[in-house]
Amino acid sequence: MREKLFCILENDNDSLLSRCYNLIMLFAIVVSFIPLMSKHTNSFHLLVDYISTAIFCLDYLFRILTADFKLQKGKLSFLFYPFSLLAIVDLLSILPTFLYFNNSLRLLKIVRMGRVLRVFKVIRYSKNIQILTNVLQNQKESLLLVASLAVGYIFFTALLIFSVEPDTFETFFDAIYWATISLTTVGYGDIFATTMLGKIITMLSSIIGIAIVALPAGIITAGYMNEITKKG
């Protein structure tokens, strides 16, 4: 009985029942975001919240009950499972409904987004998702390197502009924010350099920024081509 439940949860034999279960979960997750899309909570929102939380609770219960099949550690599995990452995500996405006294807990509900990943994991991957995941997996180190390069560059530019234009940037955080928005070429225009020296730094940053933006594009393209020729 418990083994059957586990098969449904994990989609081990790709059964129709399992696909249905996961689709219902996906639907429950999507629906549970409806109350978050509104500022005011009405009775419909509360109803949706209660029902989706009830479904999540059942799912959490099912998973705890079948923890020994998952972790393969006998009785100890029931002790270890609640501390695994996915179990904590599950718990965090249930809790806010029970502890609904202030709005700051709304944020915790977004943790449910993590559940979406699990559903995708279970419903059999398409070939394309696999290729994309492989590319990101293989180029992980290079992408991390480029990301840390970008962060270092943002920090450097922020230091520079903060020293040059203390009047425009009230705190160092503002300078970091400005540097990020400029490097990524978003450029809202809510904060920008006004002195000549500041504008020169802005120009240099933007141009170097293009090169830094080109790096991940190059890495991903190269990785993607490698993956395609490997498969072909």
Place this chain on the structure above:
Amino acid sequence: MREKLFCILENDNDSLLSRCYNLIMLFAIVVSFIPLMSKHTNSFHLLVDYISTAIFCLDYLFRILTADFKLQKGKLSFLFYPFSLLAIVDLLSILPTFLYFNNSLRLLKIVRMGRVLRVFKVIRYSKNIQILTNVLQNQKESLLLVASLAVGYIFFTALLIFSVEPDTFETFFDAIYWATISLTTVGYGDIFATTMLGKIITMLSSIIGIAIVALPAGIITAGYMNEITKKG
């Protein structure tokens, strides 16, 4: 007689007459947009509208008359043809002129843009259009995957910012709009996060956004290179 007309419409034997017919259609489509480029309708605009609609009506009539050559289903073709996608586009691009009582129907006229595609389809493809179409065709699934990834990411960021900064974003739609404008690095600056937490979310979104923008570039590049080496 009808077969000859069909050949002209579909450019089956690449005749001069057919090319002329399609160029006239293209010209009629382009000219028919002139009234849409102005807010006020003067007599010249009405004239242009009537003439172009008349041409479109003739074209629609010709195509219905030759439907049996197109669909190859005998008499039934005349029944089925008006419900094919292109026939509906044709009808929609004629109707607004007959039902010209309010301005909201102006939008329907833009459907005529769809006719441009047909003209391009008929005038023999250049090699480059074929390569480009092949690339987009072959990578369709990957591009759709990346697009849905981007949409999911936009939804996630919108949920996050809407919970964190309810004062800046009046409706959830505003949050979605902000997330899209930020991810695509357009950044008009008409709406942006003002709290520290909101700015941190903005920064993370922009940086991850670059990676998401790099994905389609990589996919298209890889597909384009494959296509070129295949031909070569």
Place this chain on the structure above:
Amino acid sequence: MREKLFCILENDNDSLLSRCYNLIMLFAIVVSFIPLMSKHTNSFHLLVDYISTAIFCLDYLFRILTADFKLQKGKLSFLFYPFSLLAIVDLLSILPTFLYFNNSLRLLKIVRMGRVLRVFKVIRYSKNIQILTNVLQNQKESLLLVASLAVGYIFFTALLIFSVEPDTFETFFDAIYWATISLTTVGYGDIFATTMLGKIITMLSSIIGIAIVALPAGIITAGYMNEITKKG
């Protein structure tokens, strides 16, 4: 004598004298832009303008005198040469100084930028310029196709937004401007959609815009790789 002059002008035997001549021309071009960088014309600017124009006049004279070596058409060369593209550029870059009665002619002086290209053409190409030129040359058709696709898309979006938000966009030109600034992700924020429907169009445009931006990147990358592997 004239043949020698022609060799110097065209750098046929890569002589020191020829390199010097072209460097002096390059210097004269750069210096001649100084008066354009200021709103007000002082005596120094006039002096610079007169000297640089004198140098350009001499260069124009030299080139007319050696036109028969250039065009290889005997006496007729002297008649045809002044109507070649480069000769017209040369003439246009001299004229404004002689006809200096209003400021609108300042624009004509920027034509001198065309002269820079000639200098680059003459001073022996580096390998990299050659590769880059080859890439752009080979992919010219594809790039033109993508450019016309982008222009068509801008026109389509402009028509759409102009019908949906006639209050925001006073003229159709404004709509075209908005569409271009949005598609290229510049997003100054001087003009943007304010209605819900307009914002939805904005979002769709931005996302499709990324794909359109990715196309030239893909084409150039593929062309560049082809060029490198060919050479290697």
Place this chain on the structure above:
Amino acid sequence: MREKLFCILENDNDSLLSRCYNLIMLFAIVVSFIPLMSKHTNSFHLLVDYISTAIFCLDYLFRILTADFKLQKGKLSFLFYPFSLLAIVDLLSILPTFLYFNNSLRLLKIVRMGRVLRVFKVIRYSKNIQILTNVLQNQKESLLLVASLAVGYIFFTALLIFSVEPDTFETFFDAIYWATISLTTVGYGDIFATTMLGKIITMLSSIIGIAIVALPAGIITAGYMNEITKKG
């Protein structure tokens, strides 16, 4: 004794002591930026500044003492070393603390960022950094060419807009700033063309700008792929 010190400084035999030394230096550099992140200097900032400068002084002393092992020129090394680039960077990053009379010297402290590079140089490279460095090294000329193309294009657009819209752009520097912000698609919106001609120039610039942005992406991608296939 001095040889041992040199080994630690340069991480010649990848010893634990050397790694520790370099990590301490990295930590000192990072910590020394804390006072720069604030506008006002309190006693904690002064303390951090004194301690980090003391560490930098010691490091500078160590490096001068072992200069003969570094430069391999005998006694002359001690004379030459202080004028090497890295030694000047080191000196510049110490000086401001001793000469702390005005805020403009804050900028000099950012020179310390250069020290970070040295630390990275010493702690053994990961494979990915090596690949990235190779790509940038091999494509240096192409990237410089593209960069100078971009600078030329910025200059050209700035000249154009400055002649067309003298009312919007007070100085030529403003025009250069606007051209850079537009080409890189940052588009803060603090300065933009307002006349019709100016907007047409803006649109052309943005579209050509995309191609110029696509060039470095293509170059880096091609270089990266070459590097990967070489290693594989």
